[in-house]
Amino acid sequence: KQEVTQIPAALSVPEGENLVLNCSFTDSAIYNLQWFRQDPGKGLTSLLLIQSSQREQTSGRLNASLDKSSGRSTLYIAASQPGDSATYLCAVSSQGGKLIFGQGTELSVKP
Amino acid sequence: KAGVTQTPRYLIKTRGQQVTLSCSPISGHRSVSWYQQTPGQGLQFLFEYFSETQRNKGNFPGRFSGRQFSNSRSEMNVSTLELGDSALYLCASSLVGRLGTGTDTQYFGPGTRLTVL
Numbered sequence: 001k002q003e004v005t006q007i008p009a010a011l012s013v014p015e016g017e018n019l020v021l022n023c024s025f026t027d028s029a030i031y032n033l034q035w036f037r038q039d040p041g042k043g044l045t046s047l048l049l050i051q052s053s054q055r056e057q058t059s060g061r062l063n064a065s066l067d068k069s070s071g072r073s074t075l076y077i078a079a080s081q082p083g084d085s086a087t088y089l090c091a092v093s094s095q096g097g098k099l100i101f102g103q104g105t106e107l108s109v110k111p
Numbered sequence: 112k113a114g115v116t117q118t119p120r121y122l123i124k125t126r127g128q129q130v131t132l133s134c135s136p137i138s139g140h141r142s143v144s145w146y147q148q149t150p151g152q153g154l155q156f157l158f159e160y161f162s163e164t165q166r167n168k169g170n171f172p173g174r175f176s177g178r179q180f181s182n183s184r185s186e187m188n189v190s191t192l193e194l195g196d197s198a199l200y201l202c203a204s205s206l207v208g209r210l211g212t213g214t215d216t217q218y219f220g221p222g223t224r225l226t227v228l
Contacts, residue, residue, distance in 0.1 A: 046217065091154075
């Protein structure tokens with residue numbers, strides 16, 4: 001049974017700092033891994049999707065890497081801003097349309 | 112292009128009642144998935160529909176059901192509501208949902224907040 005774990009559960013950093021969020025999964029037989037952002041009481045915003053054949057994806061200040069063999073992914077956020085404050089979720093897909101989510105990392109960026 | 116829309120945004124029901132939630136996917140998207148989000152269990156997969164057929168189902172009791180219409184709009188129904196059904200219900204759509212093709216990115220709606228009293 002696939003399990004997804006995110007560490008840390010919460011993180012508080014000063015503005016401008018670079019940071020790394022971690023995601024691990026137990027079954028390496030995945031098709032893709034997706035990172036999402038969720039603001040309080042809102043839906044999820046897709047940030048990056050990495051196919052299993054890829055090693056990383058970049059979008060602006062965000063860079064996500066995937067090491068399928070070790071069951072790990074990281075989301076790197078450069079030059080963090082207060083507007084980055086949100087909960088970040090990673091999810092893996094091994095069947096069509098079914099995502100298995102981690103519990104999320106709650107990020108707070110202090111001005 | 113309009114995003115995924117969900118109606119209603121908020122609902123308050125009492126135990127034993129039933130409820131129907133609606134989801135309109137992004138235009139052209141044919142795969143619709145439903146998730147339940149609670150503080151204790153996080154995000155859990157309910158089911159996925161593609162071309163009016165249920166392709167995947169999560170581990171939820173039969174009180175949870177869904178359907179998809181020919182225009183890809185989807186509804187989910189919860190019968191005999193229990194207090195534990197209080198949650199944020201999220202719907203997501205993707206273009207085709209065929210894994211590994213780039214058409215499987217899921218786009219989420221704002222959710223329906225269900226409160227059961």
